[in-house]
Amino acid sequence: MAPVVILFFLFPTLLVLVVAVLGLRGGDDSWKKRGLKVPPGSMGWPLLGETIAFRRLHPCTSLGEYMEEHVNKYGKIYRSNLFGAPTIVSADAELNRFVLMNDERLFEPCFPKSVADILGHTSMLVLTGEMHRYMKSLSVNFMGIARLRNNFLGDSELYITQNFNRWKENIPFPAKEEACKVTFNLMVKNILSLNPGEPESEHLRKLYMSFMKGVVAIPLNLPGTAYKKAIQSRATILKMIEKLMEERIRNKKAGTDKIGEADLLGFILEQSNLDAEQFGDLLLGLLFGGHETSATAITLVIYFLYDCPKAVDHLREEHLGIVRAKKARGEPPALTWDDYKQMEFSQCVVSETLRLGNIIKFVHRKAKTDVQFKGYDIPKGWSVIPVFAAAHLDPSVYENPQKFDPWRWQTISTGTARIDNYMPFGQGLRNCAGLELAKMEIVVFLHHLTLNFDWEMAEPDHPLAYAFPDFPKGLPIKVRRLALK
Numbered sequence: 001m002a003p004v005v006i007l008f009f010l011f012p013t014l015l016v017l018v019v020a021v022l023g024l025r026g027g028d029d030s031w032k033k034r035g036l037k038v039p040p041g042s043m044g045w046p047l048l049g050e051t052i053a054f055r056r057l058h059p060c061t062s063l064g065e066y067m068e069e070h071v072n073k074y075g076k077i078y079r080s081n082l083f084g085a086p087t088i089v090s091a092d093a094e095l096n097r098f099v100l101m102n103d104e105r106l107f108e109p110c111f112p113k114s115v116a117d118i119l120g121h122t123s124m125l126v127l128t129g130e131m132h133r134y135m136k137s138l139s140v141n142f143m144g145i146a147r148l149r150n151n152f153l154g155d156s157e158l159y160i161t162q163n164f165n166r167w168k169e170n171i172p173f174p175a176k177e178e179a180c181k182v183t184f185n186l187m188v189k190n191i192l193s194l195n196p197g198e199p200e201s202e203h204l205r206k207l208y209m210s211f212m213k214g215v216v217a218i219p220l221n222l223p224g225t226a227y228k229k230a231i232q233s234r235a236t237i238l239k240m241i242e243k244l245m246e247e248r249i250r251n252k253k254a255g256t257d258k259i260g261e262a263d264l265l266g267f268i269l270e271q272s273n274l275d276a277e278q279f280g281d282l283l284l285g286l287l288f289g290g291h292e293t294s295a296t297a298i299t300l301v302i303y304f305l306y307d308c309p310k311a312v313d314h315l316r317e318e319h320l321g322i323v324r325a326k327k328a329r330g331e332p333p334a335l336t337w338d339d340y341k342q343m344e345f346s347q348c349v350v351s352e353t354l355r356l357g358n359i360i361k362f363v364h365r366k367a368k369t370d371v372q373f374k375g376y377d378i379p380k381g382w383s384v385i386p387v388f389a390a391a392h393l394d395p396s397v398y399e400n401p402q403k404f405d406p407w408r409w410q411t412i413s414t415g416t417a418r419i420d421n422y423m424p425f426g427q428g429l430r431n432c433a434g435l436e437l438a439k440m441e442i443v444v445f446l447h448h449l450t451l452n453f454d455w456e457m458a459e460p461d462h463p464l465a466y467a468f469p470d471f472p473k474g475l476p477i478k479v480r481r482l483a484l485k
């Protein structure tokens, strides 16, 4: 195509860009006219603001150069322009807690429309008010202690050991992929009673992977883009759910349903009147919230422990003690809830992994009204980004914060730590619905890992802060089987 023709077609786009750039130079200044005192900071480049620097890859065990520089220059609360909006970034633990404890009243979640279109407009992650509370209570009840004890614990053991049985000695494999299989199988079994390897389960896994890619992709709804594929995958998942729902209702009416409330679908059919789309959004929200996060935590724990053999020895001692005591009592080997509750050092390892690994480094909120905090104003409509990692890595809170030191939790414990200094699962109304399940999955994984294997890194690989911390190579490891029990 001739350059002049290209220019002709590009002209409207260029014009819009120029107008936007001129219009946004210096950012939104209306707060100045209103005499508000917003925190110091820089609004960065027109349009882009400081988004590129904010998103620049860095180890997930650090705040990254951008945040460190800005905190040094402006203090723990500063203003910026991120993801297309004027933003208050908070590395201040008290402001972080204040924001989360005032969800609904002063702040609300803010997802771009493109993300809400994929997650679903009735997804718990997007909803606010009564409907959010309702969906949350369904999820929290579904993942309550009774079900953790009676369903999730046994299923976790089953899927973890099934996976471990396939591991081959001295042959490198990516640990992240293995962790993902375990957490995905566990969720799908408990949500829809689909077993690993079944064609429907495999089909759902593929659709879900494509859905996930779209959530973090550039939102271009054009043929062939990751975003478009994710929208299509979402629609296919919803159709699949509708079919499964109809089948379950038919079986219930015919008196041939054997599953009852054992999975989330049965539980929802009994306890609520959600339609297929609402149930689909709930399912996708739980998979989105609970699959990648827990798999990342499991991968991180393998990574951190490799450099801390003393902690592996301590874990082995704890888990061997439990196995031997069960044998002495003549109990079957399957773990019970009481066994799980005895795994105290393992809980310290989990707490330390979540502190140092920063799986959810920050969250997004929007001010519903002008808000005052510590002498600053947060103008209505501005985004607020509480960065949990800032307190997790603060040397005035955690001695030697870069060090993986699970023993620190024997004295500070999650119960006595100042709550705003430790928020891997968020806080308040929108705190994590699956936090007990996540901790249990990691501990059960540790139980079988430390009793059955020694492991080493097959290649160097370190966790970087993408949307979630991720290992560029998937953390390749090699294992050696042990005969301890």
Ligand code: HEM
Pocket (backbone or CB within 6 Å): 109, 124, 125, 136, 139, 285, 286, 287, 289, 290, 291, 293, 294, 297, 354, 359, 360, 363, 364, 423, 424, 425, 426, 427, 429, 430, 431, 432, 433, 434, 435, 437, 438
């Ligand atoms: C180590 C693993 C996990 C971490 C670090 C984690 C972290 C978090 C955090 C920080 C939030 C709050 C987000 C916000 O305030 O905007 C959250 C919310 C949520 N998490 Fe988790 N999570 C984990 C595992 C799970 C699991 C296993 C599930 C369920 C199966 C789950 C389901 C959810 C849901 C549904 C929400 C939204 C709650 C709401 O909007 O009220 N998470 N999670």
